Amino acid sequence: MSRPSDHFDSPAPAPRSEINQPKLGIVGYLRFFWRQLTSMRVALLLLLLLAIAAVPGSLFPQRAADPNGVVQYFSANPTSAPILDKFQLFDVYTSIWFSAIYLLLFISLIGCVVPRATHHYKALRSRPPRTPVHLERLASFAAYDLPAGETDAAGNPFTPASVVEAARAVLRKSRYRVQLFDGRELSVSAERGYARETGNLVFHIAMIGILIAVGVGGSIGYTGQKVVVVGQAFVNVRSAFDSFNPGRLFTDDFLQPYRLVLNSFSATYEEKNLNAIGEATDYTADMTSYGPDGKGVKQVLKVNYPLEIGGNQIYLLGNGYAPKVTVKDSAGKVVFTDSVPCLPQDANLTSVCIIKVPDAVKQLGMVGFFYPTASNLSTGALASVHPALGNPTLTLRVYQGDLGINKGVPKSVYALNTDGMKEIVGPDVSTHSIDLTPGKTATLPGGNGTITFDNVSPPSTKANDLTKSVPRYVSLDIHSDPTQGWVLFFAICVVAGLLTSLFIPRRRVWVKVIERADGGLRLEYAGLARGEDPGLEAAVADLARRHSRQLGLKLSS
Amino acid sequence: MTAILESYSQLAIYSAMAVYTLAFIAFTLDLAKRTSAVQVVAAVPAVRVGVLTRAGGTATLEREPEVAAPVVPPTPRSSPFERVAFSLTVVAWLLHVAGTVLRGVAAHRVPWANMFEFSLTASAIIVTVFIFVQLWQNLRFLGAYITGFALIVLGVGTVNFYVPVVPLPPALQSYWLVIHVFVATLGTAFFAIAGGLSIAQLMQVRREAGKFAAVKFMATLPTAERLENLAYRVVLVGFVFWTFTLIAGSIWAEHAWGRYWGWDTKEVWTFIIWTIFAGYIHARATRGWRGTRSAWLSLIGFGAVMFNFTIVNLFFKGLHSYSGL
Numbered sequence: 001m002s003r004p005s006d007h008f009d010s011p012a013p014a015p016r017s018e019i020n021q022p023k024l025g026i027v028g029y030l031r032f033f034w035r036q037l038t039s040m041r042v043a044l045l046l047l048l049l050l051a052i053a054a055v056p057g058s059l060f061p062q063r064a065a066d067p068n069g070v071v072q073y074f075s076a077n078p079t080s081a082p083i084l085d086k087f088q089l090f091d092v093y094t095s096i097w098f099s100a101i102y103l104l105l106f107i108s109l110i111g112c113v114v115p116r117a118t119h120h121y122k123a124l125r126s127r128p129p130r131t132p133v134h135l136e137r138l139a140s141f142a143a144y145d146l147p148a149g150e151t152d153a154a155g156n157p158f159t160p161a162s163v164v165e166a167a168r169a170v171l172r173k174s175r176y177r178v179q180l181f182d183g184r185e186l187s188v189s190a191e192r193g194y195a196r197e198t199g200n201l202v203f204h205i206a207m208i209g210i211l212i213a214v215g216v217g218g219s220i221g222y223t224g225q226k227v228v229v230v231g232q233a234f235v236n237v238r239s240a241f242d243s244f245n246p247g248r249l250f251t252d253d254f255l256q257p258y259r260l261v262l263n264s265f266s267a268t269y270e271e272k273n274l275n276a277i278g279e280a281t282d283y284t285a286d287m288t289s290y291g292p293d294g295k296g297v298k299q300v301l302k303v304n305y306p307l308e309i310g311g312n313q314i315y316l317l318g319n320g321y322a323p324k325v326t327v328k329d330s331a332g333k334v335v336f337t338d339s340v341p342c343l344p345q346d347a348n349l350t351s352v353c354i355i356k357v358p359d360a361v362k363q364l365g366m367v368g369f370f371y372p373t374a375s376n377l378s379t380g381a382l383a384s385v386h387p388a389l390g391n392p393t394l395t396l397r398v399y400q401g402d403l404g405i406n407k408g409v410p411k412s413v414y415a416l417n418t419d420g421m422k423e424i425v426g427p428d429v430s431t432h433s434i435d436l437t438p439g440k441t442a443t444l445p446g447g448n449g450t451i452t453f454d455n456v457s458p459p460s461t462k463a464n465d466l467t468k469s470v471p472r473y474v475s476l477d478i479h480s481d482p483t484q485g486w487v488l489f490f491a492i493c494v495v496a497g498l499l500t501s502l503f504i505p506r507r508r509v510w511v512k513v514i515e516r517a518d519g520g521l522r523l524e525y526a527g528l529a530r531g532e533d534p535g536l537e538a539a540v541a542d543l544a545r546r547h548s549r550q551l552g553l554k555l556s557s
Numbered sequence: 558m559t560a561i562l563e564s565y566s567q568l569a570i571y572s573a574m575a576v577y578t579l580a581f582i583a584f585t586l587d588l589a590k591r592t593s594a595v596q597v598v599a600a601v602p603a604v605r606v607g608v609l610t611r612a613g614g615t616a617t618l619e620r621e622p623e624v625a626a627p628v629v630p631p632t633p634r635s636s637p638f639e640r641v642a643f644s645l646t647v648v649a650w651l652l653h654v655a656g657t658v659l660r661g662v663a664a665h666r667v668p669w670a671n672m673f674e675f676s677l678t679a680s681a682i683i684v685t686v687f688i689f690v691q692l693w694q695n696l697r698f699l700g701a702y703i704t705g706f707a708l709i710v711l712g713v714g715t716v717n718f719y720v721p722v723v724p725l726p727p728a729l730q731s732y733w734l735v736i737h738v739f740v741a742t743l744g745t746a747f748f749a750i751a752g753g754l755s756i757a758q759l760m761q762v763r764r765e766a767g768k769f770a771a772v773k774f775m776a777t778l779p780t781a782e783r784l785e786n787l788a789y790r791v792v793l794v795g796f797v798f799w800t801f802t803l804i805a806g807s808i809w810a811e812h813a814w815g816r817y818w819g820w821d822t823k824e825v826w827t828f829i830i831w832t833i834f835a836g837y838i839h840a841r842a843t844r845g846w847r848g849t850r851s852a853w854l855s856l857i858g859f860g861a862v863m864f865n866f867t868i869v870n871l872f873f874k875g876l877h878s879y880s881g882l
Contacts, residue, residue: 276723
């Protein structure tokens with residue numbers, strides 16, 4: 001059986017007057033379920049169910065795509081969120097129910113493709129079928145009478161054999177597979193468009209291929225993120241990543257050795273278009289990569305143009321400012337000096353900075369805001385009005401006490417837990433805030449020394465030019481997806497299979513020659529569509545025309 | 558310069574909308590004027606037998622005159638309203654395309670980088686496909702639907718989605734913007750026309766069942782079965798474009814975001830639309846699903862396309878937030 005029994009081409013089931021239910025037994029039930037699963041109707045229902053099941057994933061934030069959205073949803077809807085979570089509505093695409101639908105669909109698909117493939121394999125090796133007795137019963141049919149006594153170009157009278165031979169030649173030329181039959185009458189049976197079914201099978205097998213490739217890629221691939229400040233380097237070892245998400249079968253051996261240095265980063269912002277002042281128009285990171293041989297290669301990384309190094313793709317996903325800060329204790333000893341990457345909060349790069357100084361006499365924690373171009377709002381609050389460095393300003397609240405990092409428990413560098421810490425600079429104490437511009441130093445109250453917002457401009461810079469006074473950082477996404485190429489390959493197969501299976505018609509045509517009592521011949525042409533074939537009628541008419549032309553005759557209806 | 562070009566673009570678009578309105582009125586009048594007094598097509602005899610004769614007296618093969626195509630039921634002559642309406646549509650379309658191209662020239666890029674521009678381009682392509690599909694089949698009875706649809710899209714686009722020309726953000730600076738979005742729009746156009754055919758099919762089914770006799774113009778339309786076949790063939794083209802959109806989008810996502818598929822809301826809806834139309838195509842091959850049911854699937858699919866363009870763009874959070882609003 002080549003197609004499911006409820007394919008519309010298959011004969012309709014005979015109406016049954018009474019319902020008779022034989023006992024099925026276990027094997028019987030299994031066969032029953034298998035038949036159901038591989039039926040066209042169930043496959044269609046599963047397909048539509050898959051479409052419906054995908055909808056909730058766009059209504060609720062998903063952990064994989066938008067983890068912060070999930071956190072926000074939980075805090076906004078504390079009662080409903082845990083219930084929704086029980087139904088895996090925050091992990092729709094890895095949920096049991098979504099997986100069940102697509103796995104059933106793919107099993108159904110395999111159950112359909114395998115028999116069809118074997119059937120098609122046989123069809124490819126067999127000859128076209130015997131000519132039907134009653135061609136006039138077919139949907140596309142035409143018949144012409146050839147009066148007795150007509151002769152061909154050489155003056156020989158037409159015989160059934162010569163007429164059929166001409167038909168065979170015409171069909172051959174149209175790339176039909178042709179078979180002559182000599183039954184009651186001479187006839188030609190021809191079939192074409194095997195590529196339609198081949199394309200159909202390629203399409204469906206490629207879908208299975210995509211599923212497998214995605215699955216394999218997910219378990220041996222990995223993704224990681226790394227923030228790199230200008231001048232710093234990234235080394236491809238697992239501990240160097242800020243965050244790392246390996247697949248299930250990942251081992252550290254998969255990481256290839258290389259080093260990547262960020263030489264400089266430039267962001268271009270719109271200056272002329274009044275509707276878009278300050279909108280980013282370009283981000284470019286100049287990098288140098290060093291392979292195991294130690295040779296440096298200059299690389300340019302831009303959005304949309306990832307780097308390929310050591311089996312990884314490296315993407316420029318974000319950027320921001322990393323103000324360089326130095327803290328000295330009361331004795332003047334440096335206890336902290338580093339560029340601190342700050343998280344951008346808006347399009348003008350108002351950024352939140354967390355500074356932790358564990359090596360001070362008493363540990364210090366700071367929560368800062370960095371404004372590339374600070375401006376006073378009418379409320380008195382500061383805001384950044386442009387993402388470039390026009391008037392860089394760093395404001396800080398400072399806490400003193402236990403940072404909670406001595407116990408070895410990993411803590412986010414982008415969050416500060418102020419429980420158990422004492423505010424020494426902030427709105428609740430006498431020193432409300434420390435506001436710094438590049439190069440300026442402020443005293444920390446309570447004998448905690450000083451803090452300096454370092455100006456990192458090159459020495460030749462003019463004193464009032466602050467455009468290079470704060471280092472920038474980039475956040476890199478580092479991916480390895482070894483089966484990506486396979487997914488693309490199967491996707492191309494999907495398109496190729498789709499095109500052939502939808503637009504190449506598969507049809508059978510027949511030409512039959514009947515000897516009439518008066519000595520003339522009757523030529524019958526008929527066609528049968530296999531699958532959608534809107535051009536069948538025209539194809540049969542064309543066959544009759546070309547056949548008559550081959551015979552040197554003219555059709556008149 | 559940009560501002561001047563942009564104002565010309567606006568002018569062309571407003572003019573196009575005015576002419577579309579006239580075309581819409583004329584198409585509606587045409588439908589109203591169509592009567593059911595169409596000639597009854599003579600039943601084609603079950604078996605026609607023609608005669609083969611010698612092409613020429615000499616022994617050489619001669620090129621015989623072209624044979625007429627198989628007898629087609631004579632199409633009713635188009636009404637003056639229809640001819641006027643179609644001419645107006647072409648005029649409006651020229652203005653529409655000019656306005657869209659000017660917008661692109663003003664912005665120095667393709668005119669489909671935000672929702673306003675996408676409204677212009679998508680409606681222009683829908684009308685383009687409508688005009689050129691007439692070379693293949695006479696589908697002018699969809700004129701009121703298409704011009705009305707284009708008017709709504711342009712109206713909502715210019716009133717609610719308008720944004721001045723701004724430069725492209727780095728994430729959109731890719732040639733995939735040209736390919737991916739354009740092909741998606743082409744797919745949308747074919748789905749829109751298929752949607753119109755499916756609506757006509759559903760109405761025709763009711764009329765053929767004797768429930769819709771009052772609507773006379775339906776009698777001048779093709780039969781429900783013919784409409785279904787046409788809709789199917791139009792959907793096939795749209796489906797191929799949509800499949801390509803999905804794949805091109807994945808490749809671009811891989812370049813821009815570092816993964817080819819991440820269940821972003823827009824990706825989810827593109828997938829849903831693909832699945833619905835895949836279901837539609839399979840429904841054609843499933844007993845009990847041809848006809849009205851598959852017509853509804855086609856409409857649900859086109860509804861999802863519209864949902865994806867409007868609601869998902871405006872209200873859903875995701876990486877494809879390029880509406881510019």
